[in-house]
Amino acid sequence: MFRLSNNLIGILNFLTFLLSIPILGSGIWLATRGSTDCEKFLQGPVIAVGVFLMVVSLAGLVGACCRVSWLLWVYLFCMFLLIVLLFCFTVFAFVVTNKGAGEVVSGRGYKEYRLGDYSNWLQKRVNNGKNWAKIRSCLQDSKVCQRLQAKNQTLDQFIQGSLSPIQSGCCKPPTACGFTYQSETVWLKSNNSTSNNTDCNAWDNNPSILCYSCQSCKAGVLANIKDDWKKVAIINIIVLVFLIIVYSIGCCAFRNNRRDNAYGGWKGYP
Known part of the structure; x- marks a missing residue:
């Protein structure tokens, strides 16, 4: 049998x-x-x-x-x-x-992310130019920032709302830059800004640029990966x-x- x-x-x-x-x-x-x-x-x-x-x-x-x-x-x-x-x-x-967690920003409903808070292994992966080019392409294809722009929020609505790690890191400049809000993905640079954050210079209102080259964007991606990997584990x-x-x-x-x-x-x- x-x-x-x-x-x-x-x-x-x-x-x-x-x-x-x-x-x-x-x-x-x-x-x-x-x-x-x-x-x-x-x-x-x-x-x-x-x-x-x-x-x-x-x-x-x-x-x-x-x-x-x-x-x-x-x-x-x-x-x-x-x-x-x-x-x-x-x-x-x-x-x-x-390792790594979002930082609460005073008076804001969303968190911001720093690349240095994450493990060295993950930092090396996103700092690799070839890897980041592919990740950036995926971010642009996903239209995550365009969906944020489509909300058409006032400043009060925006700062009190919640953002995903990628939206917070890639679709807007860091709060420390002190830029003036025009829309979710359009910010006017201030000549009086004293911040030494390199992301402030990397920001551009061009929809294809925004903060995709920022350290905060890489940190936002790692925050997203961290959450996904824990679920996968x-x-x-x-x-x-x-x-x-x-x-x-x-x-x-x-x-x-x-x-x-x-x-x-x-x-x-x-």
């Missing part, structure tokens, strides 16, 4: 194989139709994930259902590597995101538990394959 663990592994890998098809398809679509740097940046990882899931799920499916022990061994090896990598990434995510813990259970079932299926093959060989069958 065919083992329950083999059936479970077969069903799980069949579902994973079906999941890999739209993932791989979206990666191919980005490669052929992607027109922005942000879309082109995403195509590689998406295709890699799709191919990995498809190959590994096929190995597990054939190995479990057709009792091909070496394929099931490959599947278990890949699963083990995935569990180790996911565990390491989860620990790493918690370590590099334990929590999800990873749940995924890890699931993968460990699947890995354990796979080990049972592998043991069943070896027993069945040994029994078949003893009976004189291939």
